[in-house]
Amino acid sequence: MTTLDHTEPDVVPITEMAIEPVHLERIAQTKLVGESSLQTQVSADRRAETNAIAATVLAYQKLGFELVPCELSAPDGWKPRKNPDGTMIDEWGRILSHDTKCRTWVPTGSIFTDSEDFERFPLADPDAPGRMFAIEEMRRRIGDEMALGGFIRDPFACAWEMFKINDFVRWLYEKPSFLQRVIENVTDFNVEIIKQIVDAKADLILSGGDYAEKKGPLVPPKFFKDVVFPNLRRQVEVAHRAGLKFIKHSDGNLNPILDDLADIVDGLHSLDPSAGMDIGDVKRRYGDKLVLIGNVSVDNLCRKTKKEIIEETKGCLHKAAPGGGYILSSSNSWYTDAKLENCLAMVDAGRKYGRYPIGIRD
Amino acid sequence: MSNPLGEIERAFRDVSGLDQMRRYTEMALDEKIQPSEIIASMRKGLSAAGTKYEQGEYFLSELVMSGIMARELSEMLKPYLRRDESQSLVRIVIGTVKGDLHDIGKNLVLTMLSSAGFEVQDLGVDVSPEKFVEIVKREKPRVVAMSCLLTVAMDAMKNVMDRLTESGFRSEVKVLVGGRPITSDFAEQIGADGYGADAIEAASVAKGVLTR
Numbered sequence: 001m002t003t004l005d006h007t008e009p010d011v012v013p014i015t016e017m018a019i020e021p022v023h024l025e026r027i028a029q030t031k032l033v034g035e036s037s038l039q040t041q042v043s044a045d046r047r048a049e050t051n052a053i054a055a056t057v058l059a060y061q062k063l064g065f066e067l068v069p070c071e072l073s074a075p076d077g078w079k080p081r082k083n084p085d086g087t088m089i090d091e092w093g094r095i096l097s098h099d100t101k102c103r104t105w106v107p108t109g110s111i112f113t114d115s116e117d118f119e120r121f122p123l124a125d126p127d128a129p130g131r132m133f134a135i136e137e138m139r140r141r142i143g144d145e146m147a148l149g150g151f152i153r154d155p156f157a158c159a160w161e162m163f164k165i166n167d168f169v170r171w172l173y174e175k176p177s178f179l180q181r182v183i184e185n186v187t188d189f190n191v192e193i194i195k196q197i198v199d200a201k202a203d204l205i206l207s208g209g210d211y212a213e214k215k216g217p218l219v220p221p222k223f224f225k226d227v228v229f230p231n232l233r234r235q236v237e238v239a240h241r242a243g244l245k246f247i248k249h250s251d252g253n254l255n256p257i258l259d260d261l262a263d264i265v266d267g268l269h270s271l272d273p274s275a276g277m278d279i280g281d282v283k284r285r286y287g288d289k290l291v292l293i294g295n296v297s298v299d300n301l302c303r304k305t306k307k308e309i310i311e312e313t314k315g316c317l318h319k320a321a322p323g324g325g326y327i328l329s330s331s332n333s334w335y336t337d338a339k340l341e342n343c344l345a346m347v348d349a350g351r352k353y354g355r356y357p358i359g360i361r362d
Numbered sequence: 363m364s365n366p367l368g369e370i371e372r373a374f375r376d377v378s379g380l381d382q383m384r385r386y387t388e389m390a391l392d393e394k395i396q397p398s399e400i401i402a403s404m405r406k407g408l409s410a411a412g413t414k415y416e417q418g419e420y421f422l423s424e425l426v427m428s429g430i431m432a433r434e435l436s437e438m439l440k441p442y443l444r445r446d447e448s449q450s451l452v453r454i455v456i457g458t459v460k461g462d463l464h465d466i467g468k469n470l471v472l473t474m475l476s477s478a479g480f481e482v483q484d485l486g487v488d489v490s491p492e493k494f495v496e497i498v499k500r501e502k503p504r505v506v507a508m509s510c511l512l513t514v515a516m517d518a519m520k521n522v523m524d525r526l527t528e529s530g531f532r533s534e535v536k537v538l539v540g541g542r543p544i545t546s547d548f549a550e551q552i553g554a555d556g557y558g559a560d561a562i563e564a565a566s567v568a569k570g571v572l573t574r
Contacts, residue, residue: 097488101461101514108463108487165466169426173379214542215415215560219423256418274542297542301511337514 006325012354013066018333020105028058037105040090041074069149070138091124102336107161126192135200141156149206150197155186157209187231198242205239212252234302267291280319281293295331301338306345313349366390367403373406377424397439411563429473454508457485462515470561478565491525510541520552536571
């Protein structure tokens with residue numbers, strides 16, 4: 001937790017926002033059961049969830065990580081609607097398809113074809129019992145050994161996925177106030193969830209969902225200023241009132257909205273190098289305000305050699321670690337197609353060269 | 363008196379939304395302006411919007427909206443196109459390769475190719491090599507375009523190339539590849555004919571490979 005206060009700890013903390021099942025099983029030497037998704041809840045099968053939490057804790061302990069993220073749970077007894085084509089529908093109306101290679105469910109469609117559909121759709125109830133099952137179970141298992149990050153889904157990203165890109169964009173032009181209301185509704189949900197995450201004794205809030213793509217923000221910065229950021233601020237304020245830091249994840253090139261973002265959140269995860277995010281530059285500009293989490297390239301974890309990954313990790317440490325406020329991780333998560341030996345090389349290099357004061361050699 | 367062609371170009375350049383585009387397209391059609399001239403104005407506007415996106419003045423939503431406008435305009439013009447005009451388009455099939463369910467990039471490329479005057483058939487996501495070969499055999503497109511977001515799906519692109527070669531259809535089509543992890547080196551390595559770094563580039567790359 002020292003590093004979150006921009007103070008140098010003994011060593012640079014290390015984490016991953018997610019480790020996909022194939023790697024998690026190899027590291028934890030266990031078999032996962034049940035359905036999973038990195039973006040939403042797909043089951044309220046508590047046995048499967050407990051199994052996944054146990055595997056995650058074991059893997060993160062073996063890796064010596066200092067921070068473990070944990071998703072919300074679906075409410076007790078909830079079941080997704082299954083479609084005849086093998087897809088399912090989550091609580092937010094997103095149609096999910098099963099990625100057989102990664103063994104996770106990913107949003108690929110939407111049940112909403114018109115804004116009227118959304119008006120008739122029952123909004124998820126934050127107070128439905130059971131949503132803190134996983135976070136409470138994780139806290140119980142890790143004790144004070146690791147920091148615990150409670151994961152929420154960003155309202156803008158949620159709306160973007162709920163309506164799919166074409167409808168979202170069309171309504172951005174034709175029904176901006178409708179989109180604003182949806183984002184406010186999801187924010188209302190998140191505000192209540194953050195309070196529960198606080199009660200479940202998480203240490204910080206992690207907000208998933210992208211704001212940007214390779215070239216820049218997904219929508220003009222004005223929409224962020226007028227709609228997205230006031231709602232982001234509402235969530236951050238609830239976390240801050242309880243003394244929790246708020247970390248925002250986003251892939252893509254955030255530079256055009258980084259000034260505003262740095263005034264709202266406490267940290268950024270990803271710092272996507274494939275989109276031109278330079279962790280050294282962000283550190284120079286916002287290092288006093290933002291905790292940085294990243295950014296060993298996920299593409300490089302798939303393609304490059306161990307030696308190259310070690311060099312890249314040293315580069316991240318050199319640029320972002322001095323002064324604290326830095327957590328080493330990949331620029332997203334350990335994908336199925338990442339070479340596990342590269343992921344482990346990143347961790348080893350982090351341990352070897354991430355000891356304060358940072359004085360990287362060889 | 364307004365100039366509908368200039369206004370159509372402006373609507374696309376400024377990404378002013380469907381209403382503006384519809385109003386001036388209807389005006390142009392009322393004035394018996396040839397569909398080919400309307401399309402030319404649209405392309406000029408689209409190209410200007412694409413440049414603004416490349417330069418960071420526009421964002422993804424503007425690029426997507428210009429694509430939505432282009433598709434709507436194409437629909438409006440369909441009844442006015444001569445049979446030979448609508449049948450002489452170069453056909454491209456496009457899909458996200460096996461193992462990858464992402465479609466945003468693929469859909470953007472589809473829109474840009476359509477706007478550039480190609481007839482584009484969308485094969486969807488998670489498209490197997492067998493499906494690509496079957497479509498090439500049956501539909502005889504001039505170009506196959508493959509997209510992926512996940513690194514894990516890059517092998518699938520190579521598989522499509524191998525299957526096209528094995529089945530004897532490789533020489534029948536030009537192959538384009540693109541997507542977040544794809545590089546020009548990778549495209550060359552698997553023997554693709556062209557690589558587009560983004561959706562804007564896709565149309566010019568497609569035209570380029572067809573003239574080779």
